[in-house]
Amino acid sequence: MAEVSLKNIVKTYGDVRAVDDVSLHIHDKEFVTLVGPSGCGKTTTLHMIAGLIDLDGGHIFIGKRDVSELDPKDRDIAMVFQNYALYPHKSVRDNLLFPLRMRKIDKNTADQRINRAAKILSIEQLLDRKPKQLSGGQQQRVALGRAIVRDPAVFLMDEPLSNLDAKLRLQMRTEIKHLQQELQATMIYVTHDQIEAMTMSDRIAVMDKGKVQQFGTPDELFNHPNNVFVAGFIGNPPMNLIPAQIVSEGGDKKLRMGQITFAPQSARVHDLINKAVGDKVVVGLRNTAIHMVAAGTPSAINTQVYTVEPTGDVTYVQANIGDKMCTISSPDVAYRGRLGDPITLKLDENRLYLFDELTGKAIV
Ligand SMILES: Nc1ncnc2c1ncn2[C@@H]1O[C@H](COP(=O)(O)OP(=O)(O)OP(=O)(O)O)[C@@H](O)[C@H]1O
Ligand SMILES: [Mg+2]
Known part of the structure; x- marks a missing residue:
């Protein structure tokens, strides 16, 4: 050999x-x-x-x-x-x-x-x-x-x-x-x-x-993953990749994804945002890094169900975050939401990736 x-x-x-x-x-x-x-x-x-x-x-x-x-x-x-x-x-x-x-x-x-x-x-x-x-x-x-x-x-x-x-x-x-x-x-x-x-x-x-x-x-x-391509290619379902803009609001940097303005709570994500070269980034979140939580949970995102896909031992929920259709693993496999049902999503900031939109490179 x-x-x-x-x-x-x-x-x-x-x-x-x-x-x-x-x-x-x-x-x-x-x-x-x-x-x-x-x-x-x-x-x-x-x-x-x-x-x-x-x-x-x-x-x-x-x-x-x-x-x-x-x-x-x-x-x-x-x-x-x-x-x-x-x-x-x-x-x-x-x-x-x-x-x-x-x-x-x-x-x-x-x-x-x-x-x-x-x-x-x-x-x-x-x-x-x-x-x-x-x-x-x-x-x-x-x-x-x-x-x-x-x-x-x-x-x-x-x-x-x-x-x-x-x-x-x-x-x-x-x-x-x-x-x-x-x-x-x-x-x-x-x-x-x-x-x-x-x-x-x-x-x-x-x-x-x-x-x-x-x-x-x-x-x-x-x-x-080194870049957006690898992030989107490896993993099933593929990583959710959400275009975002870094904005300053009241002296704080936030991520604007479509209509949503997300205020990160962790030092880690603030650190990543500060390392970004431009203001256009891509937020990467695996389906297991977005959690369905109770309505009214602080710093969570409100959106609606698009489809629910039961596969047996995992149930996937599709919903828009910003303008991007995302796939989420439901914590309850028996969840059977219908089109338009309101859901609340919490992003797991420990497992949030940030990529430069222009070069596609991971910001680390
Ligand atoms: N003999 C050839 N003449 C011209 N172009 C070629 C030739 N062989 C391959 N190519 C081109 O080179 C590129 C790479 O082809 P290749 O066959 O290596 O791809 P691949 O990754 O194996 O794809 P697949 O998954 O479809 O098998 C393609 O753009 C293909 O069209
Ligand atoms: Mg081939």
């Missing part, structure tokens, strides 16, 4: 900077996920690591080796694609054998590796079947098996679960994470699903427009 370093890698297609000066250092045995919206450059980055796309700039190291100019076959990586790419006319065993034959691995070693992979993935009883005689999840396991038998330094996976139904996706998510730990493998995994990224990874690189917006552990990204 090996560490992987991307140093200032660049890929341009015409006017589009698909990958724009990306640098990441991935440790040996680490599970790192590239996550971001469609078109942000995840696949391009992964294909550059695999050697399927040439670099326009920068360097890629696997272990201590600069592999930037090497052919894919010489990089000691194995890639799992979204569409399994199994050979339909070969049995499962022959699908697993094929990459080993290509590398002229002797028969004994090949058999050992195939049996080990089949055992790890619980596909021993499927070895004589053809791909079309397998379920989607079983086919995905064979695709993983084909990567495992190669015994590569690094595994690369591009949305390997996106063709599976929701239930199977959850199951395979657990299996891939378990597999990575069992094999002690270095894994670079691509998904646009932030929950998948959060649940599987040691660290996550959040990408947008070809750039890494933040690289950190799931906890760091959730609790200390």
Whole structure:
């Protein structure tokens, strides 16, 4: 296994900077996920690591080796694609054998590796079947098996679960994470699903427009987002992001959000406001950092219910704060307010984030 370093890698297609000066250092045995919206450059980055796309700039190291100019076959990586790419006319065993034959691995070693992979993935009883005689999840396991038998330094996976139904996706998510730990493998995994990224990874690189917006552990990204993009991307439901203006009233600085003027009570929020460069900011509050309280509670915000969404163990309430529709977790799962019902909301100032509206950067 090996560490992987991307140093200032660049890929341009015409006017589009698909990958724009990306640098990441991935440790040996680490599970790192590239996550971001469609078109942000995840696949391009992964294909550059695999050697399927040439670099326009920068360097890629696997272990201590600069592999930037090497052919894919010489990089000691194995890639799992979204569409399994199994050979339909070969049995499962022959699908697993094929990459080993290509590398002229002797028969004994090949058999050992195939049996080990089949055992790890619980596909021993499927070895004589053809791909079309397998379920989607079983086919995905064979695709993983084909990567495992190669015994590569690094595994690369591009949305390997996106063709599976929701239930199977959850199951395979657990299996891939378990597999990575069992094999002690270095894994670079691509998904646009932030929950998948959060649940599987040691660290996550959040990408947008070809750039890494933040690289950190799931906890760091959730609790200390660098900017508005990461704040809005990580977490489900996403963080409420409310445009606000800093105003002075009676010598006190307050936050005006639409029709509401909010007077912070805590030194912490006053401190953040004082650090703001301009007067335009974005207030960030997670759904659990806005509390429904009794009418008349001091320094709370009065608004109305827009919708109520029960999900079973959590009930979400949507309501406007200022001009922004916000999602709040109701303290009472049985709450079933109707459109226009008055509610009172208290903002948790210990968990209030402030971002510069112009740059999007977190004010800390
Ligand atoms: N061969 C190509 N020619 C021109 N533009 C390309 C090519 N490949 C990718 N792009 C562009 O580069 C950008 C990044 O594409 P990429 O496939 O890396 O995105 P992605 O993050 O993997 O998206 P998705 O989640 O949809 O798979 C996009 O704007 C895309 O249109
Ligand atoms: Mg992609």
